Amino acid sequence: QKEVEQNSGPLSVPEGAIASLNCTYSDRGSQSFFWYRQYSGKSPELIMSIYSNGDKEDGRFTAQLNKASQYVSLLIRDSQPSDSATYLCASSTNAGKSTFGDGTTLTVKP
């Protein structure tokens, strides 16, 4: 079992819809969780981080964390074609190393 698993893609949503990306992790020692966006041929860039149970909102993005279920999600509201990218979920322990999932590719169709 991979340490960080993401729902298999690709995911396609129409413009203006909500995109839902999911991730589970196996290491109960994980303290910090991240969503990175990676455009094709580019490097990952951080879009959300979450450290405690519940929801964290930033503009059109909402990250949700449930440590009991070892589950992290990212919701993108009012999806735009510019949101089309691969989204990487990552977890980190206090040791400073992050473990990444394989990513979910999102396509937002105009």
Place this chain on the structure above:
Amino acid sequence: NAGVTQTPKFQVLKTGQSMTLQCAQDMNHNSMYWYRQDPGMGLRLIYYSASEGTTDKGEVPNGYNVSRLNKREFSLRLESAAPSQTSVYFCASKPTNQETQYFGPGTRLLVL
């Protein structure tokens, strides 16, 4: 600030050749990382350095060596390249008081 820079951007090697990938950051971060990303996959940690003078193995260290030359620079060396090392290599850095990593633009390596 340039952030995290990597050289070269592209490289083609023949099997058995050696090369060093360079990474530098100007953000005064203590921690630095080397990852590889194969097509359709996430990032796998090769080596990391929590601070100047220290290095540790990650998930996939075989076939690689690293040097933390100073606080700014962290290089990755392939002593004898193999086709299985064809990948995109990303360097990243992280400040001590945060968990967010900042990535360089990547080096695309093809081993024939």
